[in-house]
Each structure stands twice: as C-alpha cells, then as structure tokens.
Amino acid sequence: MWALREHALFGLSSEVGEVLGLHQKIHQGHPLDETELRLEIGDCLWMLAELCDAYGWSLEDVARANIDKLRNRYKDNFTIEESVNRMEYREKNVKQRSKYYAKGTRG
Numbered sequence: 573m574w575a576l577r578e579h580a581l582f583g584l585s586s587e588v589g590e591v592l593g594l595h596q597k598i599h600q601g602h603p604l605d606e607t608e609l610r611l612e613i614g615d616c617l618w619m620l621a622e623l624c625d626a627y628g629w630s631l632e633d634v635a636r637a638n639i640d641k642l643r644n645r646y647k648d649n650f651t652i653e654e655s656v657n658r659m660e661y662r663e664k665n666v667k668q669r670s671k672y673y674a675k676g677t678r679g
Contacts, residue, residue: 580623587615 590612598604621631646654 577623577626580619580626584616584619584623587612587619591616 591609594605594609594612624631624634645658
C-alpha cells in the first residue's frame, strides 16, 4: 500500500506544480493554455483517485463527504464572514490559549 500511496502523493505534488506553472506563465505575459490546464487538472484528479484507492476509498465517496461537510459548515452559501468566524477556529483558538496559559506563560 505504501508504494501506491507514495506514488500518488508525489505524483499529485508534481501535477499540482504543472498547474501552478501554467498560471505562472500568465504573470510572465503568456496567455493561459486552457487545453493544457484541463489535461493537468485531469492528471491531478487521476493522482487523487490513486491516493483514494491506496486507502480503500472511492473518489466519489470522498467528494460526497466533502460536499456534506461544506453544506453543514455553510448552511446557505459560502461567505467570507462565515469562513473567518467558523466555530472550529474559535474552539481551536480557545483550546490553544488554554494550553498556553496553563503552562504559566504569558505573552
């Protein structure tokens, strides 16, 4: 399993670099090659599917779980305000501060 997982992780990293490289060219004055971009995004999806396979998951199930998570998090629609003020962040910050102050350290 590790070999497949490792291949998928390194492959995904490489393919994301390809997507970023195409966007970097925009800043260098080149037009975006949307045909190539579409192919590279497809390569990213392939590597994500391979990573899911390595864990015994389907890409469809992972995508569905992500959609459910986001629908739960952003009941109506995504807003920047809701993103910044997410309950998970507030709870995490409270826990981190509690640990920080429990050590007797003050900033």
